Amino acid sequence: MTDLVTATEAALEGELPGARGELSHGVLNALRAPAGAPLPDPGSAERADPLGDDLQLALYVSYELHYRGFAEVDPAWEWDPALLAVRAAMERRFLHALRDRTAGHPDVHDALDELLVEPVDGTGVSYFLRDEGQLWHLREYAAMRSLYHLKEADPHAWVIPRLHGRAKAAFVAVEFDEFGGGRAERVHARLFADLMADLGLDPSYGRYLDAAPAEMLSNVNLMSLLGLHRAHRGALVGHFATVEVTSSPGSRRLAEAMRRTGAGPAAEHFYAEHVTADAVHEQIVRRDVIGGLLADEPSLASDVAFGIAATTCLEDRLGDRLMAAWQDGSTSLRAPL
Amino acid sequence: MLVEGPVEVVLDDGTIVRSDRFTVALCTCRRSRTYPWCDTSHRRRGRR
Structure with missing residues (x-):
């Protein structure tokens, strides 16, 4: 024993x-x-x-x-x-x-279509990190994101009892993958802790809470808010879909950034794993989670669309904060690492 | 294309690659940089 x-x-x-x-x-x-x-x-x-x-x-x-x-x-x-x-x-x-x-946000079909278009000449954090990110940028990015990734997929688990049939089965299948498919060493939160160690960061839970600005806190707060309230189950699913649909191409750029800067094998692996994992997840989320939920409860369509719009809005805000600081050569955190 | 995992794929050069994910997205457009696995490179490119 x-x-x-x-x-x-x-x-x-x-x-x-x-x-x-x-x-x-x-x-x-x-x-x-x-x-x-x-x-x-x-x-x-x-x-x-x-x-x-x-x-x-x-x-x-x-x-x-x-x-x-x-x-x-x-x-x-x-x-x-x-x-x-x-x-x-x-x-x-x-x-x-x-x-x-997010007033006047598009409906759920248009919103998903928009997410599925890869910009020809994209700008933003993952492009910056891929093309010119230095190790200190990657360390700040990881410290910031650790507020979510050290509890990756946890906020979404709360929606499970509020889904049924096809939507529930598909949602849980994706979550099972996020939680390592039954293997502790593959739990995504653990993969992120390994990434942090590669970057010389402290992977202790909550270690960088003081360093994280409101733009990051609001991102995690949105997930908690939508996850904890049954009334927001549609928006939670919209949020989840946004994360999964945008993750693959973004993760490819971040994996390239980790490789170029020699951040380390675990740092590269975290994002490389998300390239192929989320290419699967986004299809399942769109077809079975959103499709299944809206077949059961068509009246939730505008909530799903709100979840997509709110997530995009807060992600853009965080991206603006990071880029404004870095273009200025200064820290994006409340205090430098 | 989604197939149920785990899968083994035999590549053109005879090597076998394996994925034990519950569902696997196989690349059918040949644009993937993680071939034979999908990496969403098939996506339409344009202005958002």
Whole structure:
């Protein structure tokens, strides 16, 4: 039986981050006390910028309680009614901002068609990294993305009980691949930890939370928001499809960047694996997950399209942040590595 | 083209490549740089 116990217990939880304003300060302070301690008034969410650091960090922290949580934070906070009330106020602001920014988005068929066109002369982060990225850019990129990739595919797992039949079977098949097809060493989160080690980064869970700007937090918060609410199951599927459809060509460019800079075999492998894996996933997601969901619930078509538009909007925002910093020769993180 | 995995593919030069993914996307356009596996190189190119 001793082989069931690992010799060294790696920390599963992250550390609480530093506050970025009044709202996150209030939430973080409360979390250091047992569940039930006084929280900021939900009205304070009304005063914060919906896509800014303060609200996005407070939201990120309240969602993280549903994943691995934080070291020395009372697990009962996860379902604390007062925290859920503050969270709901933040979610309303966040969703409202996303609806504003994606108003007039195309319908689901046009949105998918758009995603499936490869630009002739593409610009953006993956092109920059492929053509002129240096090791420090790749390290910043990986530190930033680690907020998601160290829990890759976890936010999406919440939608499983809300899908049925064809959509569910196909969705779970893709998730099974994301989770390594039954092999711990192939879990995508593990492959990303190996990439981080190649790049000389610390793969501890949550290590780069303090370094990540609002543009990255909002990306992960979108997945958590859509995953945790059954009402947003259509948008979650749209989000998932966007990630899978755009991943293959982007991953090819990132694999080339890793190879050119000599980042290391695991760093290259993470993206090379995503080139072929996601070429499969995108077809299954479009045909069976979206197709199956909309056959069951045709009224969710506009939610799926919103999920695609919101994901694209936040990804573009993150890309703008990265490129603006790098073209200036400065760090894209809140503090350099 | 999607086929159920695992699969073994015999290439023109006789070498055998294997994928144990649950479903495998095989390249049928010959443009893939990860041939015989699809890498989405078949996609239409244009302006978004």
